[in-house]
Amino acid sequence: MQRDRAVHKRNCPLRLVYVVTEDWFFVTHFLPMARAAQRAGFEIVVVTRVGDRAKEIESEGFRLVALAADRSAFGIGPLLSTLFRLRAIFLRERPDIIHAIALKSIILGGIANLLSGGSAGVFSLTGLGYLWSGNRSVLRVSRAAVRSILRVLGLRSPITFTFENDDDSHEFPHLNDKIVIGGWGVDAIPLSPKSMHSASPVRALYLGRMLKSKGIEPTVKAVQLAREKVDVQLELWGTPDPGNLTSLTEDQLLAFSKLEGVRWCGRAADVSTTWQRADIAILLSEREGMPRSLIEAAATGLPMIAFDVAGCRSIVQDGINGFLVPPGDVRAVADAILKLANDAELRARMGAAARSDFEQRFSIESVVPRIIEVYFNLVRYPQMR
Template sequence: MPKLLYLVTEDWFFVSHFLPMARAARAAGLEVVVATRLREQAARIAAEGFRTVSLESERRSLGPIEIGRSIARMAAIVRAERPDIVHCIALRMVALGGLAAKAAGARALVLAPTGLGHLWIENGPVERIGRAATRAVVGRWLRGPRTRYLFENRDDPREFGLDPDGPDVTLIGGAGVAADAAAPTAEPPAPPLRVAVVSRMLRPKGIAEAVAAVRRAREIGAAVELSLYGTPDPSNRRSCSEAELRAWSAEPGVAWRGRTDDVAGVWRGHHVAMLLSYREGTPRSLVEAAAAGRPIVATDVPGCREVVRDGIEGLLVPARDTEQAAQALVRLAGDAALRARMGAAAHARFRAAFTEEAVGRAVTGLYRELLAR
């Protein structure tokens, strides 16, 4: 039986986004092994029938010693497992895991950055050096006849000198959402217009901008309320603090509701999804909102504009432009027919490109191609 080894930094990230992909791989006849930091979700991965390998690494460290140790640990895992395909998930693992797999003689590589994150959002000297190094590793050193790239939008491949329509690039709709679990529901009564942000509470996700946009829309006179679903990450310097979230929640029309496991319930109770992120791969929260038939207000940045076309599935606004975001909310608050039309278009777009089933077919087709070479 051919063996597939996933290299992924965090077990929770694998569970929340990649279990359907791994199930599809198993259904296609591959043995699946997951190398990751084993924490709260280790039992969940094992319960799925996938063997795990502990992969401890410092995900925030850019020090050369820790980078060297990480590469050595992953190379040892690849040599021990001798997989037919190594699938590296997220940008850090794509670069370091890809180098490790190549050094260990991996037969085939699948590199899936998922999104380019703060290295492409920020523009300090460290980020500029990091971008140049990452472009060299991912776009040149790891490229080869048995390397394939998985991207979630058409913008990101170009950052590595890759053609999004090229034979070594496959575009997928993020991790996908199960088609049979997604059904549009009637919107709740209005006014007020209930807007939800479902996201990690990080600054690059545009959390402060979402609060400011709702604040401004209310000043203009629109009856708009905002719910923030998600938790801060104290280990991430780009996280909103709990104190900030509580202060925003004390404002009229804003409520921080913390983590939720009932995303479908969120969209049943809200009219509009909003994500004012600075950059994304494919934002799962917007795909889930589209599946539920909700119109979307999002920034015109990579990833978000993959899900939303301006004036069709929702309204796109420039990043960090809270005035235009507020005007978009005012417009949707005053036009139920527009909300209904955009919500229907969002659901149709989800069905066409962002289901788990479509993603699973694309990825297993890629695995089969590599195994046949």
């Protein structure tokens, strides 16, 4: 199969197939990466469940292949169905590289890759999520199974595993070819630094999916505590995600909005404009890969407050560009809000540090070249210029 593919591809562009569960996730997180790969000479194919972002993907000149799969379905029947659909797609497309994104796509796409002849692959873990969120016996067994599966997937064909932070990478010590990528790059142009000034009320902002695992409830509680001493408002931007087991409901979010100083605003039509409304960015996740919301906040020059957990601690430097607080300590979050709300100079200083760190580590210009290099190393193909 590999030899046939090589002959077939000799005079054709290298074909890069992205496998991702949702079209919106590809657009929000991986579009700049795919654009750069296209400029480098790759033909881009996106295999995903098609929602309302299809036109955006196809307008880039990428070919879209619909994958009828529900990411919340974990029964053996749906999983096998998705596995064999992916195998059929790979046999038809004959990719030079498969870039599978997130754990479910990696496992199903990786097995389908083995069953279809074995292309080179980039397997990107964008956070470890629920399986790594506790220590119950069923979770420990599941984690051991995932480690074993990924190790087997890495034994066949050239495969590079990418992680978004060191904590996640350390969970897989037996993977041979792995690198840590600090997120997938955020375009700095629309996210201009906010001009800091004394604001009343000070506005704290969360932007992302409305999930319990993102710490929406402790965020609301912390702001309520802080409001006992200072006029601070909380805006929650984003929508529920029915495909996620930890999604909040609209009724729960509307109940939060009835609290003094709290407002659920729904979907952010323009991320840049939304962040410009904020004086403080908050993310109290249980665990992250590399949280895009904090990267966007840093690009906007905002001070940040987060729990000291995987992913968040890779962005927030305690006392420099924000505050890291012990996980679950709502009172400590409220104290951090008070410090920032009462000191415009501190907000400006931490915001400037956040923007500087973003430019060095998280902009598209700093991240994209590393992955393009990985692509070309996998296929041993001279870089096009």
